[in-house]
Amino acid sequence: MNTLIEPKIITGNSNPPLAKAISSRMSMLRGKPVSLIDARVERFNDGEIFVEVYENVRGEDMFILQSTSNPANDNLMELLIMADALRRSSADRITAVIPYFGYARQDRRTKARTPISAKLVANLLTQAGVERILTVDLHAAQIQGFFDIPVDNLYAAPVFALDVMHHFKDMSDVTVISPDVGGVARARELAKRIGADLAIVDKRRNNPGEIAEMTVIGDVTDRRCIIVDDICDTAGTLCKAAETLIEQGAKEVHSYITHGVLSGPAIERIEKSVMKQLVITDSIQISPEAAACSKIRTVPLAPMLAQATLNIANGTSVSSLFDEDTLGPLYQGTY
Structure with missing residues (x-):
C-alpha cells in the first residue's frame, strides 16, 4: 500500500x-x-x-x-x-x-x-x-x-481532562454535570478521566425553546460543578442549569463546551450568569465579543x-x- x-x-x-x-x-x-x-x-x-x-x-x-x-x-x-x-x-x-x-x-x-x-x-x-x-x-x-x-x-474530553486537572488540581470536591439526560455518556467520560463524581440536570419543556423546570439528579451540595456539553448555542439551557446547581448548594459552576456557537444573546447571558467560567475550543472561530468576555476562555x-x-x-x-x-x-x- x-x-x-x-x-x-x-x-x-x-x-x-x-x-x-x-x-x-x-x-x-x-x-x-x-x-x-x-x-x-x-x-x-x-x-x-x-x-x-x-x-x-x-x-x-x-x-x-x-x-x-x-x-x-x-x-x-x-x-x-x-x-x-x-x-x-x-x-x-x-x-x-x-x-x-x-x-x-x-x-x-x-x-x-x-x-x-x-x-x-x-x-x-x-x-x-x-x-x-x-x-x-x-x-x-x-x-x-x-x-x-x-x-x-x-x-474533546481528553483535552478537557488535561485542562481540568491543570486548573482544578484537587478533584475531591468536583462533580461533572450533564445538562440533560442525552449527554450523560459525554459527561461520564470526562468524570471517569478526572476521577470525579457525576450528576445530571433533567430539563422539561412546555414548548420548544422554553424550559419549564429543571431538576438535579445527584447531590451537588458544596461541590465545584463542571457542566459538560458539545454545543453552546444561545446559552439559555446552560445558564439556567448553572442557576439550578447554585440553588441546590453548589459552591461554583464551570462549563466545558466543545463548540461555542454562541449565537443571539449567548454572550450577554454568559456574562450575567452565575457561572464562574465557560471553556470552549476553537473549533469555531471566536468572535471579538466572545474574546472580550471575561468569563469565556478557549483551549486550542x-x-x-x-x-x-x-x-x-x-x-x-x-x-x-x-x-x-x-x-x-x-x-x-x-x-
Whole structure:
C-alpha cells in the first residue's frame, strides 16, 4: 500500500486562525514546513462562491480545513466547491477536516414531513469528492453511519481532562454535570478521566425553546460543578442549569463546551450568569465579543488536529488521540 507522507492543507473562510495554527503545529512535528496551499476563496457580487487553487495539487494528499459554522450555508458551499476544485485538479486523496460539523442536530426525523439534513450533508460531501472526514465531537455519533467513507470522530474530553486537572488540581470536591439526560455518556467520560463524581440536570419543556423546570439528579451540595456539553448555542439551557446547581448548594459552576456557537444573546447571558467560567475550543472561530468576555476562555484544538492529520497522512492510528497520555506531550506549554 502506498503511504502518503506529504499532506497539504487548504482552508476556506470559516476559521483561518485554526488553519494557520494547525499548519504551524504540523511543521513543528514534522521538522519541515507545512504551509497552506495558495488559493483564493471569494464571492461574486451576487453571492456565488468561487475557488481558484494557484498551486499544483496533482497526486497530492489534500486536507480541507473548514468548519460549517455560522454562516453555515456559505461555509458548507465553500467546502463543497473546494473539494470539487481539488478533485478536478487530480488530487490523490481529499480529506475534509471539519472541526464543527454543522447540521448535526438534524440527525433524525422528530416530526412528520421533516428532513434528515445531516444525511443530506453527508451525501453532498461524498459526491463533491471528499474521501475521508475528520471531525470533533459529533452531536450524534450515529452520523458516522450516514457516510460510506471513513469518518474519524475525535473527542474533546481528553483535552478537557488535561485542562481540568491543570486548573482544578484537587478533584475531591468536583462533580461533572450533564445538562440533560442525552449527554450523560459525554459527561461520564470526562468524570471517569478526572476521577470525579457525576450528576445530571433533567430539563422539561412546555414548548420548544422554553424550559419549564429543571431538576438535579445527584447531590451537588458544596461541590465545584463542571457542566459538560458539545454545543453552546444561545446559552439559555446552560445558564439556567448553572442557576439550578447554585440553588441546590453548589459552591461554583464551570462549563466545558466543545463548540461555542454562541449565537443571539449567548454572550450577554454568559456574562450575567452565575457561572464562574465557560471553556470552549476553537473549533469555531471566536468572535471579538466572545474574546472580550471575561468569563469565556478557549483551549486550542490545533495540537490534536495537527497530529490526527499527520496520522491519517501516514496511515497510522487516530484512536491513539483518544487518550490524554498521548495528548499530554502535545499540549505542554499551551496552558
